[in-house]
Amino acid sequence: MDLVREPAAKGTATDTRRARPAAGPGAHSPALRALAHRVSAATGDELPALLDAFWQDVEAHGGTPLVEPVEGDPRHRAVTFLWRGHRATRRVLLLANRLVDRERLADALLTHLPGTDVWYRTLRLRADHRASYRLAADLSPGDLPADPGARQSRLRALVPHAAHDPRNPRRLGDRWGQPDSSVFALPDAPAQPWAERRDGIPRGRVERHRLPAGALGAERDVWTYLPPGGPRPDSPVVVLCDGDMWFGRLALEDTLDALAADRAVPPPVVLAPDAVDRLTRWHDLTAHDDYVTFLADEVLPWAAGRLSLAPRPARTAVAGQSLGGLTSLYAVLRRPDRFGAALAQSPSLWWRPGLPHGVPKLAPADEAPWLAERFAADAANGADAADTAVGADATGASGTPCPPLRVHLDVGLHEGSMVDHSRCMYETLAARGHLVSLREYNGGHDYACWRGGIAEGLVNLLGRTGASRPRA
Missing domain, CATH: 2.60.40.10 (Immunoglobulins)
Structure with missing residues (x-):
């Protein structure tokens, strides 16, 4: 692909x-x-x-x-x-x-x-x-x-x-x-063929679980989506930020069911922690190492044991929007031994360490995002992605180098400097040898766009060759 x-x-x-x-x-x-x-x-x-x-x-x-x-x-x-x-x-x-x-x-x-x-x-x-x-x-x-x-x-x-x-x-x-x-x-807006609920197709199952306190110091609710027919040991796994929005309000399960029915992707298991509230979300999703540890070393092992999964980095993606998009990129930077792919929609690449909650997005369009600099610094200090992975742990559990990351970026043309920041991230990742795509759509920082884009991103990262696609 x-x-x-x-x-x-x-x-x-x-x-x-x-x-x-x-x-x-x-x-x-x-x-x-x-x-x-x-x-x-x-x-x-x-x-x-x-x-x-x-x-x-x-x-x-x-x-x-x-x-x-x-x-x-x-x-x-x-x-x-x-x-x-x-x-x-x-x-x-x-x-x-x-x-x-x-x-x-x-x-x-x-x-x-x-x-x-x-x-x-x-x-x-x-x-x-x-x-x-x-x-x-x-x-x-x-x-x-x-x-x-x-x-x-x-x-x-x-x-x-x-x-x-x-x-x-x-x-x-x-x-x-x-x-x-x-x-x-408007009439020429990109079709969202998987966004709405369809009748007459097999249904997956959505559950909500509470994980015990660990790296985050508090219990956390996690939504799970299990595909029609149940998970298989080799099912791809998607760790998704903002589960309370995607499953609590937007019925993402309808999109996942439609993707499975069209054989557009191998039916994934989705693990989606709650964001809790605005302050907690800001704390967790701003390049917070404890949150990455929570995803990599608590959520994934919990799901593997409960659902009899055998998640491999090559079949494990982390996804998010806005600050969640920043987090998905930071997670693959820090833990390529767990996450081999990232879906980052409208990532908040304006963020940099030291910004308190509520501070305006001050990074200008011509300033390289802090996270892009982190990826570039790892490239300067080590080999290309073809030789080794980026991050604190550049090798997998076996000690062997991790393969290039797969990253899909999504940004709206009405998002100001975030468009330039996403382009900069694209160029940085591509120069490092990672497999990266960037889609620019005519819209804003908006779930109205993201709910179609998340399906496109999953198809791009996980899709099968020859997958059927519904007509617009």
């Missing part, structure tokens, strides 16, 4: 990195223009029926957001987010993943169509975009403060009240008391 850099769809990586949504002039909705024209010509008696007909038409066409062609530009769409307000609605805030600047929330407010219950905001987006979003309506009286700082503070207070779009049936769960988000995918 070849692991190579995959250029982004619909153009080169450089072209797609420059693509940004445009709001305001140049991003107009034909439907909203037509509505505004009809409203201006309607009498007071005609207006309620006209607005009811508009909202019924929105629902009949699949709900929100509205997706319309951009005249003369087939590569983009006019995407209009809508809110049906009432007399008390003062403003509506759009929180779309990586499409709004959280430091300039006034720019993310919807516009009120005068004399109606319609609030709207139209963005011009490339036709392969996918994202999640939330909306927050403000009913508090009074205008926004004129002072920019006070206005930003007032709008920031709305953020915790944002929730899914009631007119969009496509939802994405969250955890730790956060509300669901809504999801949109």
Whole structure:
């Protein structure tokens, strides 16, 4: 199986990195223009029926957001987010993943169509975009403060009240008391053929276990996915960060069942520890050696004994998103004797030692990520991957050199400097002789994208030659 850099769809990586949504002039909705024209010509008696007909038409066409062609530009769409307000609605805030600047929330407010219950905001987006979003309506009286700082503070207070779009049936769960988000995918967005639950296929089994305190100093819940028919001694093993999200909220078992049914991968056993909470997650998933020890020397041996597995590094992958992606790369760096492959989606390569929880991601795009430097330093101090593995323990349990790592990187083109950091990591790993692939998609730091990308990554790392692939 070849692991190579995959250029982004619909153009080169450089072209797609420059693509940004445009709001305001140049991003107009034909439907909203037509509505505004009809409203201006309607009498007071005609207006309620006209607005009811508009909202019924929105629902009949699949709900929100509205997706319309951009005249003369087939590569983009006019995407209009809508809110049906009432007399008390003062403003509506759009929180779309990586499409709004959280430091300039006034720019993310919807516009009120005068004399109606319609609030709207139209963005011009490339036709392969996918994202999640939330909306927050403000009913508090009074205008926004004129002072920019006070206005930003007032709008920031709305953020915790944002929730899914009631007119969009496509939802994405969250955890730790956060509300669901809504999801949109434009017509050319990459297919996610394994993301949804399928009827009529064999089902795997999801269990939740509590492991005793060890390297982490506290008990930890671990989710397990056992493939249809049960595990085999030679089943590939995937250790996945954020089990409480993937199995507690996103039903990853449906994706794994579909992959097995299509024979896209040898059915894996998945071991997925809970993240617990934000502070624990930050502590565990920021290149924390005790957490790598927990995965390598506690979770894997526990599963091997309980499930009669014989995990080998060549068939054991570690996977994660964001800080979990950082952790997956750090785990293969430190313990290639346990983990021979890594799936890192939107890895937080901006992180470096000494950053406390909550500090902004300050590493600029042209600064080599700390973890890439760690891989490069190991290369400078030793042989290539073809001769020996990287990390604290460069050899396997038998004392023999470990083979090159297999790594799949995944990053969204709206993730700013994280795109450049992922490219740097790709080049560093490739130069060292590891088998590495990089996929760049048109989206953000978003489970709406990761839930399709995790399947693609597993196929890339574990897939069989000749695997069937469902039609988009």
